[in-house]
Amino acid sequence: MSEGSGSPRIDTALLVLSGKGGVGKSTVSVQLALALAQAGHRVGLLDIDLCGPSVPRMLGLEGQRVHQCPEGWVPVHLRLPGASSDGAELLVMSIGFLLEGRDDPVIWRGPKKTSMVGQFVRDVHWQRLDYLVVDTPPGTTDEHLAVLEALPVGSACRRRGAVAVTTPQIVAVGDVRRELDFCAKTGLAVLGIVENMSGFACPHCAGCSNPFSSGGGRELARAKALPFLGCLPIDPSLAACLDEGQAAGAKALSSPAQLLAQEVATRLREQLDGEAAAGRDQA
Numbered sequence: 001m002s003e004g005s006g007s008p009r010i011d012t013a014l015l016v017l018s019g020k021g022g023v024g025k026s027t028v029s030v031q032l033a034l035a036l037a038q039a040g041h042r043v044g045l046l047d048i049d050l051c052g053p054s055v056p057r058m059l060g061l062e063g064q065r066v067h068q069c070p071e072g073w074v075p076v077h078l079r080l081p082g083a084s085s086d087g088a089e090l091l092v093m094s095i096g097f098l099l100e101g102r103d104d105p106v107i108w109r110g111p112k113k114t115s116m117v118g119q120f121v122r123d124v125h126w127q128r129l130d131y132l133v134v135d136t137p138p139g140t141t142d143e144h145l146a147v148l149e150a151l152p153v154g155s156a157c158r159r160r161g162a163v164a165v166t167t168p169q170i171v172a173v174g175d176v177r178r179e180l181d182f183c184a185k186t187g188l189a190v191l192g193i194v195e196n197m198s199g200f201a202c203p204h205c206a207g208c209s210n211p212f213s214s215g216g217g218r219e220l221a222r223a224k225a226l227p228f229l230g231c232l233p234i235d236p237s238l239a240a241c242l243d244e245g246q247a248a249g250a251k252a253l254s255s256p257a258q259l260l261a262q263e264v265a266t267r268l269r270e271q272l273d274g275e276a277a278a279g280r281d282q283a
């Protein structure tokens with residue numbers, strides 16, 4: 001895809017990372033992308049998890065065919081409930097849309113994965129985006145390096161950063177430390193840490209209780225002097241919506257976890273604004 005001259009088409013690329021699978025990285029990616037779109041931004045959601053692309057399933061987009069235009073792959077446009085004709089929508093692209101019918105990518109070797117992800121990221125025609133949220137595979141993989149290479153600051157995006165997702169338990173927090181080391185080595189700014197599955201949003205009393213430990217993500221943020229972006233509870237109403245492919249439906253958008261995801265998105269935007277202001281001060 002040729003980017004043409006002028007400023008990059010993507011303002012801010014946000015890579016969502018987690019040390020291991022199952023901590024809710026895809027869920028948080030979807031929630032964050034939706035929260036930013038609900039706030040009126042033009043948002044793309046890119047799922048590059050070759051071995052387990054879950055974004056299409058969560059958004060009820062399984063089996064969607066992506067089309068090609070002369071500039072590249074056209075993302076799926078998902079209009080949010082209640083949006084006016086020019087209102088909030090999410091542009092979605094998943095490697096899962098292209099994998100149907102191909103051999104199992106679990107057995108692909110590193111170079112094949114790298115070239116597939118790099119080509120895929122470069123070839124999506126987003127037009128202009130305020131935010132591109134990238135759901136990455138768990139751990140630090142060839143796909144992470146490929147996506148960073150395919151989204152260079154200056155030509156593909158104006159700025160980029162990472163959001164690390166952890167669960168509250170110390171063992172999960174240990175896994176995130178490796179992600180933070182990866183960010184340090186690759187020069188990727190860590191914009192903050194999100195603690196998912198932190199407490200329980202009770203569907204009966206609308207209260208939030210804490211049956212398990214919590215606070216590991218906040219502790220890690222403090223220890224590493226990183227911003228803490230917030231806690232998202234285990235929310236059975238959201239889980240049901242995700243299972244039904246209704247993550248962008250009215251019920252999910254008003255779930256307790258999504259309301260808290262909006263607060264996470266606000267903190268993230270404040271964090272980015274603060275960095276931009278600090279950059280201007282130094283200039």
Ligand SMILES: Nc1ncnc2c1ncn2[C@@H]1O[C@H](COP(=O)(O)OP(=O)(O)OP(=O)(O)O)[C@@H](O)[C@H]1O
Nearest residue numbers: 021022023024025026027138197233234235239242
């Ligand atoms: N806050 C939450 N409340 C309720 N259920 C959640 C929450 N976060 C995640 N889940 C559920 O946990 C499961 C795992 O979530 P998800 O697929 O987002 O994890 P992941 O870290 O992306 O996993 P993988 O790396 O294997 O793709 C899903 O079934 C999802 O619906």
Ligand code: SF4
Nearest residue numbers: 202203204205207209
């Ligand atoms: S938080 Fe626990 S005790 Fe309170 S209503 Fe919910 S399930 Fe019952």
